[in-house]
Amino acid sequence: MTSTASAAIWHKPLAIFEGQRLIANDVDPRLGGLPDVINGSATLAMHIAHLQGSTAYYEALGLNYAGSLFKPDQPLFSLRFTLASGANIQATDGPLARSIGKDDGADLGYASPPYMGNGFTAPGYAIPEYWIVGGVITDGELWHIPVEDKATLAAVLVNGNEWSAVRQSA
Amino acid sequence: MDNQRYGIRASGYYATYNGHEYFAYNIGDRVRLLSDEDPLPDDFKPSAKTWVKGEAIVGIDRIQHSSKVQTVGNWRGQHFQIGIIIGAVAYVTYLGKDFDTVCRMPGMERPDKYEVIGEIPVAELADVEEHVTELPMSNNDQPESSQP
Numbered sequence: 001m002t003s004t005a006s007a008a009i010w011h012k013p014l015a016i017f018e019g020q021r022l023i024a025n026d027v028d029p030r031l032g033g034l035p036d037v038i039n040g041s042a043t044l045a046m047h048i049a050h051l052q053g054s055t056a057y058y059e060a061l062g063l064n065y066a067g068s069l070f071k072p073d074q075p076l077f078s079l080r081f082t083l084a085s086g087a088n089i090q091a092t093d094g095p096l097a098r099s100i101g102k103d104d105g106a107d108l109g110y111a112s113p114p115y116m117g118n119g120f121t122a123p124g125y126a127i128p129e130y131w132i133v134g135g136v137i138t139d140g141e142l143w144h145i146p147v148e149d150k151a152t153l154a155a156v157l158v159n160g161n162e163w164s165a166v167r168q169s170a
Numbered sequence: 171m172d173n174q175r176y177g178i179r180a181s182g183y184y185a186t187y188n189g190h191e192y193f194a195y196n197i198g199d200r201v202r203l204l205s206d207e208d209p210l211p212d213d214f215k216p217s218a219k220t221w222v223k224g225e226a227i228v229g230i231d232r233i234q235h236s237s238k239v240q241t242v243g244n245w246r247g248q249h250f251q252i253g254i255i256i257g258a259v260a261y262v263t264y265l266g267k268d269f270d271t272v273c274r275m276p277g278m279e280r281p282d283k284y285e286v287i288g289e290i291p292v293a294e295l296a297d298v299e300e301h302v303t304e305l306p307m308s309n310n311d312q313p314e315s316s317q318p
Contacts (some may be wrong), residue, residue, distance in 0.1 A: 067273030
């Protein structure tokens with residue numbers, strides 16, 4: 001993946017049906033409705049690069065909260081992307097926020113699980129968690145993460161703002 | 171989008187282009203304008219999105235005025251930000267701390283750790299208020315940025 005705006009490659013997990021809607025460029029309007037705009041919790045891709053299989057993502061990213069769209073025994077999509085300059089990115093913890101030049105962490109209005117209270121994603125995992133508001137994706141890849149098998153590239157962002165499915169070889 | 175029919179503007183960014191105000195998205199140095207007008211205004215193309223008829227992407231230097239709107243309301247004792255309305259249904263985002271409870275209410279789901287969204291019958295919304303922030307034209311509406 002090439003980056004036109006920032007060296008940072010981000011990662012956000014998507015449930016299977018969310019990823020399928022993204023591939024169809026039919027994002028839920030409640031989530032902004034735009035296939036090239038990202039919001040919500042995210043991590044840096046380099047911090048999750050060692051994970052293999054959706055169960056590992058589920059545990060390491062703390063996706064076991066009430067009402068979660070994710071299940072430990074189901075595949076998921078891994079959205080990996082770079083952001084245009086101007087994206088509003090907050091650490092969810094004060095010290096982490098200061099490490100990226102902010103005065104304070106994002107006020108998520110939340111002080112109990114799944115929020116760890118320390119800016120990390122889940123117990124036992126040193127993966128910093130960030131909060132993105134209105135991030136415009138410049139380059140993006142959507143990877144299908146099965147429960148056990150290897151990840152496969154499912155779609156790429158083309159022409160800056162639309163997703164195109166990747167044809168899988170037999 | 172049926173917001174106009176109910177007199178409830180969707181929360182978000184609004185931009186004036188060629189003298190008309192449009193619901194819009196700021197995408198850096200460009201602005202994505204959305205329109206349900208029929209026929210679509212000049213410069214607009216039919217949209218692939220299911221919830222709006224047409225869109226246009228223009229340079230931010232062609233925007234004459236912009237503002238940010240947050241429309242809020244209550245439903246079943248909980249506070250929500252109101253987004254687009256389609257038919258008789260308002261798409262909303264929960265504003266509060268009790269995600270675990272609200273995500274279990276009818277029509278609600280939790281797509282992210284700290285976000286609950288849902289669909290509410292417009293007729294059941296109460297105490298709807300609109301808050302408008304005028305945006306200076308020398309800047310876009312993106313807050314201060316930091317990237318690690």
